Amino acid sequence: MSGLFARRPRVLVLAVLVLLVASVVVQAQFRQRGGGFFPRGFGVRVAKPEDFLGGFQFCRVAYNQDYRGDGGNWSVDYPRADINLSIRLSELTRAYVNMDSKGEPVPLLIRLTDDVMFECPFIMMTEVGSASINEEEAARLRLYLQKGGFLWADDFWGTYAWEWWTAQFSRVLPPDEYPIIDLPPNHPLFSAQFQISKVPQIASIGHWASTGGGTSERGEDSAVAHARAVLDKHGNIMVLMTHNTDLGDSFEREGDDPQYFYQMSVPGYAFGINTLLYALTH
Numbered sequence: 001m002s003g004l005f006a007r008r009p010r011v012l013v014l015a016v017l018v019l020l021v022a023s024v025v026v027q028a029q030f031r032q033r034g035g036g037f038f039p040r041g042f043g044v045r046v047a048k049p050e051d052f053l054g055g056f057q058f059c060r061v062a063y064n065q066d067y068r069g070d071g072g073n074w075s076v077d078y079p080r081a082d083i084n085l086s087i088r089l090s091e092l093t094r095a096y097v098n099m100d101s102k103g104e105p106v107p108l109l110i111r112l113t114d115d116v117m118f119e120c121p122f123i124m125m126t127e128v129g130s131a132s133i134n135e136e137e138a139a140r141l142r143l144y145l146q147k148g149g150f151l152w153a154d155d156f157w158g159t160y161a162w163e164w165w166t167a168q169f170s171r172v173l174p175p176d177e178y179p180i181i182d183l184p185p186n187h188p189l190f191s192a193q194f195q196i197s198k199v200p201q202i203a204s205i206g207h208w209a210s211t212g213g214g215t216s217e218r219g220e221d222s223a224v225a226h227a228r229a230v231l232d233k234h235g236n237i238m239v240l241m242t243h244n245t246d247l248g249d250s251f252e253r254e255g256d257d258p259q260y261f262y263q264m265s266v267p268g269y270a271f272g273i274n275t276l277l278y279a280l281t282h
Contacts, residue, residue: 047108052119055096056089056280058082058107059120063137069130070161076127077155077248082107085251088269089276093193112137117144122279126248128153128241129161131168138171145173145230150279151239155246158218162243173230173239180241183227189237192277194270201225202246202264205253213263216244236282240275247272 046062060082065073086105090097098106110117113136117123123144125131133141145151156165166180183189190196201215201224208214216222225245229237250268254261 045109046114047110047116047119049116049119051106051108052116053098053106055098056086056276057098057120058086058105059110059117059123060107061123061125062109062111063125064132064134065130066132066164067130069132069164070158071127071129071156073127073130074125077252079107081126081248081252082124084254085269085272085276088251089273092269092273093277095276095280112141117141118147118149120149122150122152122276124152124154126153126155128165128168129156129158131165133168133171135171141172145232145238150237150282152242152275152279153239154242155248157244157246158221165241169239178230178238180228180230183229183237189227189240189274189278192274192281194274196267196270196274199225199227199242199245200247200250200264200267200271201244202250202268204246204249205256205260205264208260208264209257217246218244237278240279242271 062074083105086097089095100106203215207217222244226243228241230239232238247268250264254265
């Protein structure tokens with residue numbers, strides 16, 4: 001890589017990442033549950049064209065929730081995960097991340113029907129085991145992906161959540177044309193900056209604390225974390241699906257507990273930054 005996304009030496013980057021725990025400001029966050037786009041109490045708005053400032057901005061999808069699925073809604077981990085991952089991207093790479101007047105990143109919320117989605121080279125959906133995608137949303141997301149966009153779906157656990165999500169996503173990209181594959185260990189995403197030997201299984205901090213460090217939130221039904229993907233005709237990832245793991249919590253909760261940071265946030269950030277670099281350069 002060169003230019004905007006040039007690498008820094010891996011040893012130095014890893015050292016900086018480990019030392020970040022000393023400077024993290026602890027901020028209490030609350031996981032929100034509920035249906036619809038904007039749960040009660042959220043003073044948020046979707047992005048407008050003038051909100052795009054030219055550098056990297058984390059784009060999160062606000063989707064409708066179906067209670068027949070398994071999981072929370074789009075707002076889980078929002079906004080601290082979006083902000084923290086953007087900060088680490090600016091610190092650990094040469095990527096230009098837009099900051100506001102207070103030095104904070106400027107993450108954005110988008111809906112699948114919004115034209116501004118096409119301004120985002122990267123979008124993320126969390127807790128997709130409960131996502132509801134209608135035909136209009138499916139058509140727009142399909143167009144976004146076919147035009148070169150990148151979707152990361154994260155934080156859904158077990159067989160039922162997987163089946164729910166893939167049924168919804170089949171409206172976007174039919175599986176007979178766009179099969180879902182397991183990424184092989186030698187895929188370039190696993191070495192975009194950090195060398196990653198396996199998909200980290202990140203538990204929510206609540207599960208991790210209540211089980212004495214346990215990582216599988218659905219017991220035997222979610223014992224193995226997976227990185228699955230849909231590829232374009234050139235073999236590049238269009239859609240990344242991290243199943244049986246909660247990368248978002250490793251970003252959001254980085255400052256809540258030093259031990260959680262070392263065990264969950266360090267490997268979580270390595271995977272997250274690799275994913276962003278891959279998405280922005282492919």
